[in-house]
Amino acid sequence: MAFRTARNLAYFSNYIRNYSTNGPLVNVTVNEKSGFATATLQRPSVNSLNLELLTEISHTLQQLEKNKCRGLILTSASNKVFSAGLDLFELHKPNADKIKQMWSTLQEVWIKLYGSSYPTVAVVNGHAPAGGCMLALSCEYRVMLNNFIIGLNEAQIGFSAPMWLIDGMRNTIGSRQAEFALTAGTLFKTEEALKIGLVDEVAQSKEEAIEKAEKFLNKFAKIPPHARSMTKAALRGANIQALVRNKDEEVRSYVDFVTDSQFQDSLGEFIELNLKQKLSK
Numbered sequence: 001m002a003f004r005t006a007r008n009l010a011y012f013s014n015y016i017r018n019y020s021t022n023g024p025l026v027n028v029t030v031n032e033k034s035g036f037a038t039a040t041l042q043r044p045s046v047n048s049l050n051l052e053l054l055t056e057i058s059h060t061l062q063q064l065e066k067n068k069c070r071g072l073i074l075t076s077a078s079n080k081v082f083s084a085g086l087d088l089f090e091l092h093k094p095n096a097d098k099i100k101q102m103w104s105t106l107q108e109v110w111i112k113l114y115g116s117s118y119p120t121v122a123v124v125n126g127h128a129p130a131g132g133c134m135l136a137l138s139c140e141y142r143v144m145l146n147n148f149i150i151g152l153n154e155a156q157i158g159f160s161a162p163m164w165l166i167d168g169m170r171n172t173i174g175s176r177q178a179e180f181a182l183t184a185g186t187l188f189k190t191e192e193a194l195k196i197g198l199v200d201e202v203a204q205s206k207e208e209a210i211e212k213a214e215k216f217l218n219k220f221a222k223i224p225p226h227a228r229s230m231t232k233a234a235l236r237g238a239n240i241q242a243l244v245r246n247k248d249e250e251v252r253s254y255v256d257f258v259t260d261s262q263f264q265d266s267l268g269e270f271i272e273l274n275l276k277q278k279l280s281k
């Protein structure tokens with residue numbers, strides 16, 4: 001194929017990069033000029049994290065690392081929900097093998113996103129409970145749109161967030177606020193989240209949020225990437241290593257916990273009370 005213009009060439013290379021990272025549940029576009037990638041979660045209707053979506057996010061992060069991504073903006077195709085967290089219908093009366101894979105992939109996603117060498121921003125353009133908040137917290141910066149909720153509400157569902165996520169919350173909002181928030185399973189409105197530092201900026205539209213995200217990523221334009229990533233690794237490495245050491249043990253105890261009848265009862269009640277789509281009896 002002959003490239004008649006530089007524009008043609010740029011279009012083709014953009015196509016190649018999109019092609020290599022895109023899947024049906026995560027759309028990736030790369031701005032050739034800035035080198036920033038935008039990964040858009042698009043599992044209808046609420047980006048709930050089932051094994052397929054988690055696997056695709058994990059694959060996307062791996063590809064971005066391999067392609068020496070200059071910065072990532074993580075966002076949602078929905079204008080109401082960033083991510084509703086783990087797929088609660090898949091946690092209910094589950095297949096133990098699938099749950100095992102799901103938790104292990106969730107750990108991989110956190111390790112890759114929290115530990116990425118490139119800078120990351122979450123454009124939280126919708127509600128972000130539990131696993132949705134986890135994705136946002138793994139990024140270095142959060143820009144959130146008004147009138148949504150964010151937080152770790154695991155306690156309300158009947159379990160505790162894992163240690164690595166508790167540490168992420170503690171590092172972001174401080175120990176005392178984290179203790180209040182996690183023990184009550186609080187979901188914060190956008191303005192409240194800004195006040196406690198759970199999000200960094202508020203935007204009125206997705207376009208404005210993307211602009212703010214790019215402004216954050218551009219701060220690193222003159223910082224040598226290896227110096228930036230070494231510093232990030234020094235700051236975040238201990239949390240990652242703690243999970244890596246305990247990965248299999250955590251999967252085992254999570255599977256035991258989720259398959260236990262007491263948790264299944266409390267999850268069933270939560271779904272009946274909170275979700276439009278009810279359980280079939």
Ligand SMILES: CCCCC/C=C/C(=O)SCCNC(=O)CCNC(=O)[C@H](O)C(C)(C)COP(=O)(O)OP(=O)(O)OC[C@H]1O[C@@H](n2cnc3c(N)ncnc32)[C@H](O)[C@@H]1OP(=O)(O)O
Pocket residue numbers: 045046048080081083084085086087088089106127129130131132134153154157160161162165274275276277278
């Ligand atoms: C991640 C680190 C590890 C820690 C462990 C993590 C645990 C979790 O992530 S547990 C998941 C916790 N998630 C939640 O508590 C969210 C529950 N959902 C909601 O609160 C709301 O749905 C909402 C705020 C996310 C959106 O509200 P709204 O816009 O009013 O939409 P609906 O409630 O009508 O829901 C639309 C549609 O989506 C289904 N749905 C919602 N959440 C989930 C979910 N987590 N898993 C599976 N499906 C979900 C809901 O049932 C509706 O379905 P349809 O009736 O078929 O439209």
